Amino acid sequence: DTGVSQNPRHKITKRGQNVTFRCDPISEHNRLYWYRQTLGQGPEFLTYFQNEAQLEKSRLLSDRFSAERPKGSFSTLEIQRTEQGDSAMYLCASSPDRGVATQYFGPGTRLTVL
Amino acid sequence: AQSVTQLDSHVSVSEGTPVLLRCNYSSSYSPSLFWYVQHPNKGLQLLLKYTSAATLVKGINGFEAEFKKSETSFHLTKPSAHMSDAAEYFCVVRTINTNAGKSTFGDGTTLTVKP
Numbered sequence: 705d706t707g708v709s710q711n712p713r714h715k716i717t718k719r720g721q722n723v724t725f726r727c728d729p730i731s732e733h734n735r736l737y738w739y740r741q742t743l744g745q746g747p748e749f750l751t752y753f754q755n756e757a758q759l760e761k762s763r764l765l766s767d768r769f770s771a772e773r774p775k776g777s778f779s780t781l782e783i784q785r786t787e788q789g790d791s792a793m794y795l796c797a798s799s800p801d802r803g804v805a806t807q808y809f810g811p812g813t814r815l816t817v818l
Numbered sequence: 819a820q821s822v823t824q825l826d827s828h829v830s831v832s833e834g835t836p837v838l839l840r841c842n843y844s845s846s847y848s849p850s851l852f853w854y855v856q857h858p859n860k861g862l863q864l865l866l867k868y869t870s871a872a873t874l875v876k877g878i879n880g881f882e883a884e885f886k887k888s889e890t891s892f893h894l895t896k897p898s899a900h901m902s903d904a905a906e907y908f909c910v911v912r913t914i915n916t917n918a919g920k921s922t923f924g925d926g927t928t929l930t931v932k933p
Contacts, residue, residue, distance in 0.1 A: 708861075737920070746822075746908050746923030747862075760920060795862070804850040804869055804912050807921060809862040 706730060708810035710796050716816045717786055724782045725813045729798030736779050737807060738771055739795040740764065747795050753779060754801065786817045820845045820911045824924035832932045837896040839927045841909030844890065851892040852910040852921070853883055862908070868892060879903070904931045 709728045717723050729736050734755050739747035750769070752760040755776035765771075768786075773779040783790055793814050797807040825840040843849055853865040866877025873885040883894045892909060909924040 739921075739923075744925070746925050747921075749920035749922070752920060762920070797862075806852070806864055806867060808864070809854075811861040 708796055708798050708808055710794075710810040710813050712813060713811065714814050714816075716818065718818050719786060719788060721786055722782065722784045723786060723815065724780055725794055725796075725815075727779045727781070727796030727798075727810060729778070729796070730808055731777075732800065733798035733808075734776070734801035735799045735805070735807075736773055737797040737799075738779070738781055739797065741793040741795055741812070742791075750781075783815075786815075788817050791815055791817045820849065820913055820922045822909050822911050822922055822924040824907075824909050824927050826927050827925065828928045828930065830930040830932060831899045833901055834898050837894070837899045837903065837929065839894040839907050839909075839929065841892045841894065841924060842890050843892060843909070843911045845911055845913050847913040850912045851883075851885060852912070853877065853881070853892075853894050854908045854910060856906040856908065856926075858905075865894070865907075899929075899931045901931050901933065904929055 711726045736753045738750040741747040749762050750765050751771050753773040756773050768784045771781045793812045795812045796810045799805040799807045821844045823842045851868045854862045856862050865881050866875045868875045868885045876882045881896045906926045908926050910921045912921050
């Protein structure tokens with residue numbers, strides 16, 4: 705299976721710690737997206753990459769959040785000085801580079817901040 | 819700007835009866851619309867999508883949806899529910915403007931299927 709993969713699947717951390725998540729998109733997909741999903745809500749857009757360029761960032765992405773895609777392949781999402789409000793499912797998606805192409809989602813990383 | 823409203827947070831049907839999950843959208847441009855399903859502890863799976871071709875879209879597992887511009891709706895239907903359809907369903911809107919970035923999700927509809 706060559707779908708979108710995310711690691712780790714679960715992360716428990718203490719408030720104030722830094723965490724980093726990884727996303728490996730489908731190999732031929734140039735676009736990569738990060739979303740956050742809290743309980744009872746739909747996923748909310750965080751940021752979007754076209755190859756290595758970060759083209760759009762949501763105002764939800766505070767200065768404690770940073771995302772990179774250095775070689776245009778995998779991406780990392782780092783949260784510094786985590787807060788309890790950061791507890792959520794973090795979803796990654798990828799798509800081909802054409803129009804409004806379908807986004808394919810990974811299984812997500814569930815973050816719990818104690 | 820774009821937004822999605824899923825009109826029912828919970829829908830309960832009996833196995834073998836029709837399913838209707840309602841979705842209204844708002845978009846400043848011509849929208850593309852999607853329905854995704856999320857089973858517990860599983861990733862989001864695409865059911866179907868509308869991208870300005872035929873207004874009646876057929877998807878996987880017997881689901882279909884009809885794009886109605888005059889009503890700004892994209893309701894999801896299935897003639898006969900199966901127990902395995904029990905899941906969370908999300909309606910999604912995207913528009914082509916300066917880029918094809920974010921998807922805007924509705925808050926989801928939980929579908930329960932009773933035996």
